[in-house]
Amino acid sequence: MTTPPSPADTDHTIEHAVDAFSQLRDYFEGAIVVDSQTRITWIDTRYRQLLKLDPAFDPLGLHVEEIIPHSLLRRVVETGQPILLDIMNFDDRQFVVCRIPLKDDDGTVQGAVGFVFYDNVNYLAPILEKFEHLQRQLSRAQAALTRERKTKYSLSSFVGFSDTVKELKSVVRRFALRDGAALILGETGTGKELLAHAMHQQSDRADGPFVAVNVAAIPESLLEAEFFGVAPGAFTGADRKARPGKFELAHSGTLFLDEIGDMPAALQAKLLRALQEGEFEPLGSNTVKKVDVRIIAATSQDLEDRVADKSFRADLYYRIAVLTVHVPPLRARLDDIAPLCDALLEQTPRGAKQHGWIITPDAVEALQGHDWPGNVRELRNVLERAAALATSETLDGTVVRRAMPRRVGTSPPPHAQPDLAATKAGAERQAIVDALAASNGQKTAAAASLGISRSQFYEKLRRHSIDG
Numbered sequence: 185m186t187t188p189p190s191p192a193d194t195d196h197t198i199e200h201a202v203d204a205f206s207q208l209r210d211y212f213e214g215a216i217v218v219d220s221q222t223r224i225t226w227i228d229t230r231y232r233q234l235l236k237l238d239p240a241f242d243p244l245g246l247h248v249e250e251i252i253p254h255s256l257l258r259r260v261v262e263t264g265q266p267i268l269l270d271i272m273n274f275d276d277r278q279f280v281v282c283r284i285p286l287k288d289d290d291g292t293v294q295g296a297v298g299f300v301f302y303d304n305v306n307y308l309a310p311i312l313e314k315f316e317h318l319q320r321q322l323s324r325a326q327a328a329l330t331r332e333r334k335t336k337y338s339l340s341s342f343v344g345f346s347d348t349v350k351e352l353k354s355v356v357r358r359f360a361l362r363d364g365a366a367l368i369l370g371e372t373g374t375g376k377e378l379l380a381h382a383m384h385q386q387s388d389r390a391d392g393p394f395v396a397v398n399v400a401a402i403p404e405s406l407l408e409a410e411f412f413g414v415a416p417g418a419f420t421g422a423d424r425k426a427r428p429g430k431f432e433l434a435h436s437g438t439l440f441l442d443e444i445g446d447m448p449a450a451l452q453a454k455l456l457r458a459l460q461e462g463e464f465e466p467l468g469s470n471t472v473k474k475v476d477v478r479i480i481a482a483t484s485q486d487l488e489d490r491v492a493d494k495s496f497r498a499d500l501y502y503r504i505a506v507l508t509v510h511v512p513p514l515r516a517r518l519d520d521i522a523p524l525c526d527a528l529l530e531q532t533p534r535g536a537k538q539h540g541w542i543i544t545p546d547a548v549e550a551l552q553g554h555d556w557p558g559n560v561r562e563l564r565n566v567l568e569r570a571a572a573l574a575t576s577e578t579l580d581g582t583v584v585r586r587a588m589p590r591r592v593g594t595s596p597p598p599h600a601q602p603d604l605a606a607t608k609a610g611a612e613r614q615a616i617v618d619a620l621a622a623s624n625g626q627k628t629a630a631a632a633s634l635g636i637s638r639s640q641f642y643e644k645l646r647r648h649s650i651d652g
Contacts, residue, residue, distance in 0.1 A: 216297070
């Protein structure tokens with residue numbers, strides 16, 4: 185048990201400090217000393233004048249906060265650590281101060297001393313101005329980053345009033361209240377990321393970050409660093425500072441993994457460990473970091489087929505498919521075309537003198553006759569094209585049909601020249617059908633026979649509406 189300093193030891197230490205102050209008085213504007221209980225034991229005349237104390241008033245024995253409310257000398261005494269430069273407020277003035285602990289020969293804190301270097305912070309104006317500028321820049325950057333990591337969409341952003349959409353939203357609301365991993369399945373352009381945002385927003389993690397990663401958009405060689413971060417100097421050219429990965433950035437929030445079906449096999453194992461253990465090692469580091477992250481994954485591929493042909497780990501699939509959401513294609517909810525058009529046209533640019541786009545019933549009927557392999561994304565493109573072709577604010581059936589893509593396999597009008605794009609698309613579709621037939625429906629073998637990757641093959645299946 186440490187023996188507390190005796191009053192004699194404390195007085196001796198403080199006497200030495202006061203003697204030292206008398207030799208340094210040209211370098212400061214005032215000084216004060218407190219004991220181990222932060223009671224004032226000495227204060228010089230100049231500090232009294234700075235504080236505008238009455239000459240008859242004796243502050244000795246009072247706790248320092250009774251005289252200087254914003255003093256941090258108590259912190260210095262309790263921690264034994266100095267505060268070498270600070271700006272302290274006193275009434276309507278600011279002092280530039282320094283605070284140092286007083287210790288005996290054994291290192292026991294006996295008290296602390298505070299100096300006032302300047303009673304006018306104008307001396308430090310250039311430094312303060314630079315600091316404030318950097319602080320403003322940091323605040324703006326943090327605010328922008330916070331906005332970027334907040335959800336951009338709510339469940340109301342998923343437009344539709346059909347029974348199919350009502351059931352979908354009900355499922356998403358229920359799953360949002362659970363904290364397990366979720367897998368969103370659906371074709372390209374159906375709104376999978378939008379639903380991931382909505383699920384996060386309605387969860388208990390809504391105040392945490394929402395971090396999205398498109399696995400297919402990142403080169404395979406960079407994926408591990410992107411997910412788990414990089415330790416300082418992990419490889420040639422690496423930053424000297426650690427760079428956090430998406431897992432760390434998503435701590436206490438949600439990590440959205442889009443197109444998870446394109447994840448390389450080597451990374452699948454590391455992702456599985458991170459999900460199971462809640463920990464990971466940054467690239468080039470031996471330090472294990474703990475994270476609390478909810479995973480929402482999405483893919484337009486058939487992961488069960490990927491598991492069957494062993495290109496996707498079965499244990500990872502079962503880990504992320506705890507809660508599965510199936511997003512219907514647009515062709516399965518054609519009744520939602522009209523409200524979707526209204527919502528999308530609100531976002532479609534218009535001329536300065538135009539008040540808003542109007543779509544006619546015959547135009548909606550024409551849109552409902554299309555099979556929409558590109559789903560809502562394709563519908564948006566058609567409406568933007570129609571708006572560019574229109575000569576007024578009204579989009580009627582004629583202008584919409586001009587904007588719509590030509591159906592693959594349809595014959596051109598009599599006396600019209602054959603459409604090269606349609607001819608090529610038809611030939612490609614037939615080649616895919618033939619490849620599937622020759623491989624007995626095995627998609628991996630069919631893709632290999634066509635000389636394309638599996639992800640490219642799935643994209644072409646969707647584009648040509650081939651069930652496979």
